[in-house]
Amino acid sequence: MNLVPFSRISSLRSLVIDDMPTMRQNIRMHLGQLGVTKVDQAGTPDEAIRFVEAGAYDLIICDYNLNKETNGQQLLEFFRTQNMMSPMTMFIMVTAESGYNLVASAAEFQPDAYMLKPLTASKIAERIDRLLEKQNALLPINKKLERKDLAGAIVECDNVLQSAPKWAVDILKTKATLLIELRRIDEARTVYSDALAMRDDLVWAKIGMARCDIISGHLDEAKVVVQEVLKQNAQYIEAYDLLAQIEEAQGNNNEALDALSRSSEIIPSARRSRLVGNAAYRAGDLEQAKTAFDKVLKHTKGSLTAQPSDLLTMAQVHVDTGDAEAALTLLATAPKRYAESKVFNSTQAAVSAQAHVKMGNMDAAAQSFEIAKNAAGKNPSEMAILALAKAAFSVGKDEEGAQLISQAIKADHENKTLQTLARKALADSGKAELADTLVDGAIKHCTGIIAEANALMRSAKPDESLAKLEEALQSLPENTGILMAAAQLYLLWMSQRGVNADYVKRVNGYLTTLDRLIPGNDRVAKMHRFLRDTITKAAQKKI
Amino acid sequence: MNAELAAIIVHDIKNALGVLEGQLRVLATDSNDARAGQAHVTCLTLQEKLIGFLTLYKASSQGLTAHIEALSPHDFLNGLLHHQTITQENLKVAVAHEEMPVLAFFDENLVGLALEAALQNATRFAHSAIELSCCKHGDGIAFTVRDDGPGIGTQETKPSTGLGMDLCQAIAEAHVKGKQHGQARLSNHPDGGALFELILP
Numbered sequence: 001m002n003l004v005p006f007s008r009i010s011s012l013r014s015l016v017i018d019d020m021p022t023m024r025q026n027i028r029m030h031l032g033q034l035g036v037t038k039v040d041q042a043g044t045p046d047e048a049i050r051f052v053e054a055g056a057y058d059l060i061i062c063d064y065n066l067n068k069e070t071n072g073q074q075l076l077e078f079f080r081t082q083n084m085m086s087p088m089t090m091f092i093m094v095t096a097e098s099g100y101n102l103v104a105s106a107a108e109f110q111p112d113a114y115m116l117k118p119l120t121a122s123k124i125a126e127r128i129d130r131l132l133e134k135q136n137a138l139l140p141i142n143k144k145l146e147r148k149d150l151a152g153a154i155v156e157c158d159n160v161l162q163s164a165p166k167w168a169v170d171i172l173k174t175k176a177t178l179l180i181e182l183r184r185i186d187e188a189r190t191v192y193s194d195a196l197a198m199r200d201d202l203v204w205a206k207i208g209m210a211r212c213d214i215i216s217g218h219l220d221e222a223k224v225v226v227q228e229v230l231k232q233n234a235q236y237i238e239a240y241d242l243l244a245q246i247e248e249a250q251g252n253n254n255e256a257l258d259a260l261s262r263s264s265e266i267i268p269s270a271r272r273s274r275l276v277g278n279a280a281y282r283a284g285d286l287e288q289a290k291t292a293f294d295k296v297l298k299h300t301k302g303s304l305t306a307q308p309s310d311l312l313t314m315a316q317v318h319v320d321t322g323d324a325e326a327a328l329t330l331l332a333t334a335p336k337r338y339a340e341s342k343v344f345n346s347t348q349a350a351v352s353a354q355a356h357v358k359m360g361n362m363d364a365a366a367q368s369f370e371i372a373k374n375a376a377g378k379n380p381s382e383m384a385i386l387a388l389a390k391a392a393f394s395v396g397k398d399e400e401g402a403q404l405i406s407q408a409i410k411a412d413h414e415n416k417t418l419q420t421l422a423r424k425a426l427a428d429s430g431k432a433e434l435a436d437t438l439v440d441g442a443i444k445h446c447t448g449i450i451a452e453a454n455a456l457m458r459s460a461k462p463d464e465s466l467a468k469l470e471e472a473l474q475s476l477p478e479n480t481g482i483l484m485a486a487a488q489l490y491l492l493w494m495s496q497r498g499v500n501a502d503y504v505k506r507v508n509g510y511l512t513t514l515d516r517l518i519p520g521n522d523r524v525a526k527m528h529r530f531l532r533d534t535i536t537k538a539a540q541k542k543i
Numbered sequence: 544m545n546a547e548l549a550a551i552i553v554h555d556i557k558n559a560l561g562v563l564e565g566q567l568r569v570l571a572t573d574s575n576d577a578r579a580g581q582a583h584v585t586c587l588t589l590q591e592k593l594i595g596f597l598t599l600y601k602a603s604s605q606g607l608t609a610h611i612e613a614l615s616p617h618d619f620l621n622g623l624l625h626h627q628t629i630t631q632e633n634l635k636v637a638v639a640h641e642e643m644p645v646l647a648f649f650d651e652n653l654v655g656l657a658l659e660a661a662l663q664n665a666t667r668f669a670h671s672a673i674e675l676s677c678c679k680h681g682d683g684i685a686f687t688v689r690d691d692g693p694g695i696g697t698q699e700t701k702p703s704t705g706l707g708m709d710l711c712q713a714i715a716e717a718h719v720k721g722k723q724h725g726q727a728r729l730s731n732h733p734d735g736g737a738l739f740e741l742i743l744p
Binding site: 020022025030114115117118121122127168169170198200 | 554557558560561562564565566568569572587590594597598601608610612613615617618622625626645646648652656720721
């Protein structure tokens with residue numbers, strides 16, 4: 001971990017983001033007074049994105065007002081959601097007193113600090129000092145987290161709570177989140193109630209309690225808490241997400257969509273509109289999906305924050321609503337850099353194929369379909385493969401379409417959203433009657449493989465069992481269910497027969513893939529820990 | 544001229560002042576002339592006044608909401624003192640650490656503005672010492688600024704405390720917890736001098 005030594009402000013690599021050159025110069029001068037020599041300057045969000053992509057920064061000072069399309073808060077959101085910033089980077093948001101309350105109270109992604117204009121060198125120094133002190137205090141926790149040792153991090157939380165009680169709120173927040181990740185729900189509840197005993201209106205603690213309720217299956221109780229929070233604090237974005245999650249779990253798709261829409265009214269960001277658009281599309285509300293994605297596209301137009309998937313989904317929505325021409329026109333506006341993406345190329349061609357069919361250009365459709373197939377490659381992404389399946393059905397290649405749907409589900413048979421989208425793709429293509437056979441059939445296929453592997457393991461045929469899963473992973477490398485089963489069985493094998501260097505490498509590989517596919521999953525976290533324990537024990541035995 | 548336009552203009556001036564402040568700071572550091580330092584302090588005070596005015600304007604036009612965070616009052620007050628420039632020689636400004644809670648919940652930017660205004664006011668009357676503190680007050684906290692001056696009621700107080708107290712009151716009221724909200728008050732300390740209190744739920 002790259003930690004800047006405490007109070008060594010002068011060694012900070014920093015970036016100043018402000019649209020006004022005089023203000024940038026001013027902040028640069030303040031930093032210069034503190035001895036900071038490495039100061040990059042960005043005048044636009046895109047410039048800032050290029051800088052952050054190219055280099056690592058310890059400190060980013062960003063003005064809230066940047067340009068019409070993107071403000072500092074949305075830029076921070078982009079950095080965080082795209083994982084572009086190290087967790088150790090200090091992000092300071094600078095606001096004017098007129099906008100401060102608005103900005104700070106409705107922020108989904110919190111910067112490390114808000115500072116009011118005008119900044120002075122001594123104010124900046126004081127704030128950075130404090131942030132560095134906090135980083136230093138919480139370092140033992142973060143070190144464990146970096147090694148994915150969640151249980152160890154929880155122990156460190158208790159230690160740091162004793163040694164540095166002034167960071168109690170940050171520590172309790174982290175501790176409770178970790179306990180939830182490890183599904184130690186009762187302990188998490190205790191932490192939240194400790195926090196509420198410190199101050200009874202801490203919204204994050206109330207929301208945490210609701211999260212515990214959801215995991216324990218008490219959806220109605222959770223809903224009451226969340227609605228109570230929203231009654232008192234309509235700005236608290238996380239509460240809307242939780243409400244949407246509860247409603248969706250209770251099968252109330254419209255209510256879930258409504259909760260997300262309300263949140264996007266409070267923060268009209270591209271990300272919020274995208275959430276609404278995707279939920280609307282899944283719920284089959286094409287008009288709302290169109291409105292939402294229209295906002296996303298307007299918001300990110302011509303900027304590096306634009307995402308290929310937004311353009312593609314919007315084009316698909318156009319095709320679904322029968323406006324094939326609009327779909328093709330829209331696809332033609334794609335920025336050049338999108339063409340570097342395999343997913344984009346294949347999905348674009350697949351959506352074009354569907355559009356051409358609607359317009360009666362069967363030759364063009366067939367041609368696009370071939371392009372889409374070639375671009376998709378061996379293991380196409382979820383988005384590409386579903387668009388490809390729809391394209392196949394629309395050009396009359398039903399068998400190929402069915403095969404693609406089945407392939408899509410097999411790629412990740414435990415993914416519920418994918419199942420919904422696959423069923424929707426079939427229904428849109430007039431093949432609703434195939435849904436049960438294809439979707440359920442594919443799920444059964446995968447659960448069958450796992451069951452067989454488990455049975456082989458139980459009947460003391462571990463090598464056959466592992467071979468079975470390895471074979472399945474050849475064609476389904478990103479199937480989370482199979483990856484988990486494989487990791488688990490290798491761990492079981494090693495706990496019985498001792499550590500095998502090759503198997504350790506494999507398990508590590510599976511867990512890394514799982515971390516990417518389903519970040520923060522508690523089963524994966526447990527397996528990380530188990531693997532570490534196994535290795536430690538083996539090492540001790542040797543000595 | 545309408546209030547909104549006035550606020551925009553003040554805002555512009557404030558940004559320009561920010562630039563001037565930076566330039567004066569460099570000048571004050573690089574030059575041996577004491578007047579450069581004085582000019583820098585004058586500029587800082589002017590900035591504070593403008594922000595106070597803008598915050599008050601915002602409170603009256605849209606209302607203020609506090610962004611409450613858990614903070615160490617110790618760090619906060621030391622930081623406040625650190626970037627406070629006191630021009631009067633022989634004036635001792637200190638933080639009293641007795642009975643200070645480890646953690647308190649408040650909006651540091653807003654409370655910073657209020658205490659800076661109170662501190663500015665205190666420096667005008669204090670003889671030799673000003674004391675800043677924070678202690679528990681019911682379920683909440685109270686920040687205090689106490690000077691050893693003649694106390695309130697002296698004819699001088701009127702001209703500038705008005706705006707300062709209005710600002711402090713607006714900031715106190717922006718701190719809401721359930722049905723309680725904050726309060727700012729100025730009184731005479733039983734042992735002499737003026738006592739400013741910012742009581743937050």
